[in-house]
Amino acid sequence: MKSVLLIGLGRFGKHTAMKLNELHHEVMAVDIDEERVNDVLPYVTNAQIGDSTNEEFLESLGISNFDLCIVAIGDDFQSSLETTSLLKELGAKVVVSRAARDVHAKFLLRNGADDVVYPERQLAKWTAIRYSSDYIFDYIELDDDNAIFEILPPKNWINKTVGRLDIRKKYNINVMGIRRGGKLDLTVTPDTLITGDETILVLGKNHDIQKCLHI
Numbered sequence: 001m002k003s004v005l006l007i008g009l010g011r012f013g014k015h016t017a018m019k020l021n022e023l024h025h026e027v028m029a030v031d032i033d034e035e036r037v038n039d040v041l042p043y044v045t046n047a048q049i050g051d052s053t054n055e056e057f058l059e060s061l062g063i064s065n066f067d068l069c070i071v072a073i074g075d076d077f078q079s080s081l082e083t084t085s086l087l088k089e090l091g092a093k094v095v096v097s098r099a100a101r102d103v104h105a106k107f108l109l110r111n112g113a114d115d116v117v118y119p120e121r122q123l124a125k126w127t128a129i130r131y132s133s134d135y136i137f138d139y140i141e142l143d144d145d146n147a148i149f150e151i152l153p154p155k156n157w158i159n160k161t162v163g164r165l166d167i168r169k170k171y172n173i174n175v176m177g178i179r180r181g182g183k184l185d186l187t188v189t190p191d192t193l194i195t196g197d198e199t200i201l202v203l204g205k206n207h208d209i210q211k212c213l214h215i
């Protein structure tokens, strides 16, 4: 269980709070707007109404005690930047800040953010890749070159075993698991038969996977 300070309770912040709660983490939620704070009360351990650009207010929260600080302010870049840099100055262990533009991401990283999340860009990329192919069900980018894809098997894979297809050698991608009837099986062997009623989790370079799916 981690103790998390979550600042900014718009839609993004609220969804983050709900998921952290589901994962049983301890969340202190902060927003300048009382209504927004009230709205997340069912999902968080503690909450405070306050301005996160106010150093005294932030200091009173005991920043160094949190395992993780998330700055989920999106549009007000000035507040987001000031909050990020104050958190670091006050001894925050890890600060993750939300960026709304490329230039924001750069400045946040230079001014105290250990990492940035960029929901619009990340989700836009996912949407384009997921829905531009009939074969791709899900996609997790690992870095600029590599990703994990959940795919429908190409037609020429059906009724063949993983060993016979020689997927790793032929396509330069690794089969990590197979999902049938909603259940994920991670024990793939050369004898595993592709029947056509599954989705397959593959790990590899984007262009190798796209080549194999003829995208």
Ligand code: ATP
Pocket (backbone or CB within 6 Å): 007, 008, 009, 010, 011, 012, 013, 030, 031, 032, 033, 036, 050, 051, 052, 053, 072, 073, 074, 075, 076, 079
């Ligand atoms: P979302 O896109 O997540 O729905 P939003 O567009 O409603 O958010 P943003 O400007 O991104 O609003 O801000 C997110 C939240 O951060 C808001 O609830 C806002 O009140 C809060 N916020 C902004 N500045 C501060 C601040 N200095 N201190 C505390 N909370 C702040």
